[in-house]
Amino acid sequence: METQVKISSELERNCARLNCSEGVAGIRDALYVLNGKWKLPLIFTLSGGPMRFKDIQRSIGDITPKVLSKELKELELNEFIVRNIYSTTPVTVTYQLTPYSQSLDKVLLELKDWGTKHRQRIVASRKSKL
Amino acid sequence: METQVKISSELERNCARLNCSEGVAGIRDALYVLNGKWKLPLIFTLSGGPMRFKDIQRSIGDITPKVLSKELKELELNEFIVRNIYSTTPVTVTYQLTPYSQSLDKVLLELKDWGTKHRQRIVASRKSKL
DNA sequence: GATACCGGTATCCTTTAGGATAGTAGTATC
DNA sequence: GATACTACTATCCTAAAGGATACCGGTATC
Numbered sequence: 001m002e003t004q005v006k007i008s009s010e011l012e013r014n015c016a017r018l019n020c021s022e023g024v025a026g027i028r029d030a031l032y033v034l035n036g037k038w039k040l041p042l043i044f045t046l047s048g049g050p051m052r053f054k055d056i057q058r059s060i061g062d063i064t065p066k067v068l069s070k071e072l073k074e075l076e077l078n079e080f081i082v083r084n085i086y087s088t089t090p091v092t093v094t095y096q097l098t099p100y101s102q103s104l105d106k107v108l109l110e111l112k113d114w115g116t117k118h119r120q121r122i123v124a125s126r127k128s129k130l
Numbered sequence: 131m132e133t134q135v136k137i138s139s140e141l142e143r144n145c146a147r148l149n150c151s152e153g154v155a156g157i158r159d160a161l162y163v164l165n166g167k168w169k170l171p172l173i174f175t176l177s178g179g180p181m182r183f184k185d186i187q188r189s190i191g192d193i194t195p196k197v198l199s200k201e202l203k204e205l206e207l208n209e210f211i212v213r214n215i216y217s218t219t220p221v222t223v224t225y226q227l228t229p230y231s232q233s234l235d236k237v238l239l240e241l242k243d244w245g246t247k248h249r250q251r252i253v254a255s256r257k258s259k260l
Numbered sequence: 261g262a263t264a265c266c267g268g269t270a271t272c273c274t275t276t277a278g279g280a281t282a283g284t285a286g287t288a289t290c
Numbered sequence: 291g292a293t294a295c296t297a298c299t300a301t302c303c304t305a306a307a308g309g310a311t312a313c314c315g316g317t318a319t320c
Binding site for chain 4: 261262263264265266267268269270271272273274275276277278279280281282283284285286287288289290
């Protein structure tokens with residue numbers, strides 16, 4: 001007895017329509033700049049508005065300052081965020097999304113939705129095993 | 131002179147609406163299973179239909195058999211793909227997306243679109259610098 | 261004067277990802 | 291009998307990711 005496995009029809013059509021290898025290239029290009037554990041979570045976090053270094057760290061929870069610093073620099077290089085320095089005393093630094101990072105809105109939204117549902121699925125399947 | 135940077139309004143509303151920290155958790159859950167350089171490209175590649183090991187390798191181009199084997203196992207564990215063995219001579223093995231992996235359609239589509247546009251942007255900005 | 265907060269750096273370390281290369285058992289093909 | 295294909299595995303290695311811990315200069319606060 002073999003389970004019949006259907007194939008994603010939307011993607012299949014899409015793939016036939018616009019050359020699949022091109023599609024893979026797009027995905028790989030995206031992953032190239034968005035790689036790692038932190039970039040997308042950071043962009044998502046900053047979508048609530050500009051934040052200061054320590055606030056970002058607290059908001060994410062378990063990122064060390066070294067890693068956060070490195071990630072922020074890379075995001076700045078790729079023009080996803082801007083670093084603002086205010087000459088208050090003491091100096092205030094905020095990180096803010098650029099307009100370009102808005103182009104990631106849909107990706108973030110879909111990923112967040114999927115991740116949320118995936119978690120529910122995992123939790124449910126874990127319960128059903130008890 | 132300071133550039134005024136606007137903040138993603140869609141995400142901002144969304145964030146206010148459904149609790150941002152939850153959103154980050156969703157994204158981090160998603161990345162937890164979809165991490166690395168190969169998982170999403172592999173799922174995307176398989177969306178064209180079941181494929182054999184060597185065919186996948188050829189299609190992706192620069193993945194070594196060791197890495198491919200490891201990635202496929204992880205995708206199988208997470209129920210994104212199924213491994214089919216046919217007792218032909220010689221044995222034929224195909225890898226096929228499960229129905230669950232369809233839930234990633236939108237994520238893949240958005241990511242592909244974004245990546246494609248991002249590449250165009252990079253190419254354009256490189257040209258303008260010459 | 262001691263302590264605490266901010267925005268990070270510096271140093272060290274472990275783990276993982278991922279690549280290079282070679283090889284294997286089985287079959288088929290010339 | 292040599293070669294080639296399939297579906298991998300084994301071994302070795304490097305580079306990068308990421309974490310732990312400590313620290314720094316400056317300021318403010320108690």
